[in-house]
Amino acid sequence: MMMNLFSIFDPTSSMMNFSLNWVSTILGILFLPQTFWLIMPRINFIFKKIFFSIHQELKVLMGNNAFKGTTLIFISLFFFIMMNNSLGLFPYIFTSTSHLTMTLTLALPLWLSINLYGWINNMNHMFSHLVPQNTPTILMPFMVLIETISNLIRAITLSVRLTANMIAGHLLLTLLSSTGILMSTSMTFFLILIQILLLLLESAVSIIQAYVFMVLSTLYSSEVN
Template structure:
């Protein structure tokens, strides 16, 4: 029985208290590798074009000192995008709508950037705490504000992705539960609204995975 409105997002399928719904995040590992053994197709060429475009953009943001690091963010983009689209399919668990997954992606990345920056570019990291041209009287306040904004970055990354995925799925669930009480004429409008919302959710799935990856890239570029 559903105890509250958000319990539809809880992992319920389990064996020996092990939540099996989290295995939905690993479905890409079983599906994606087979694409490498297929003949070149329009799908593979389109995906290669997307990856190459992202690589050029990430490489431009990271600079020449982070050669090869763009592959990490391309993999991150692919993982989030795949899980977002899996959540649009019926009866498949949306792992990217949970803070357990989004924070597990954002926190280690941010922590690695901070450790690398403070160990290798300490003076540069200190300079980020005080923007250029700040009056001496405001410097303590700017250091405090910049420190807080830096500390909340993994939380904002995680909450942004989870909240956007939950909002659309919650609206789809609420509208879908009203279908049994509607007349036939109103049911057509409901189906049309659900199709439009699914289209919007597909766009949100792409946009949020791109935003997560591009913000992680910008945070990485600041430590060098």
């Protein structure tokens, strides 16, 4: 009987018949307390450097009309997604960001709150976004329809983009590793080298996808101001 490839994203980790799959989502919190009682100047310096670099970039994207502290929401979102993406690369750890249940839970409330705030407080501004500048009059109805659909599916595209990228890399690693038992010794070493390179690529993808999710969410929020 052929096993479903997507079953690798649903490990049966359990304790006393209690599923522990989604517990890995908050696994990164266990690493936080050590910063309060261990002296790690280098790690703290790197963390603060990344934090302030992202903060300065988001301030530029959001403009001068953003509320103070708004960047903290998106920076927290970035670190949370990056943590879950990175932890999913370890063996026997559930990759929560490879499921639409997780990614849509992050994207949908954020998109909904941004749009509710925009339509309640800046309705004229939101209507003006439906028709780009210098649009011919005959094309205006079509542009309104296209922009409306584009706005409605933003939460879906955010979540699907993150999920698809996480699934693609993990499936590729699984497909290559499943052929290892059929290869000769020399080809096995070559396969291990390819797997290591793919693992490095996936490590970069886990950071890049978290960054893309954060930047797009920031750009969507900047449109309502």
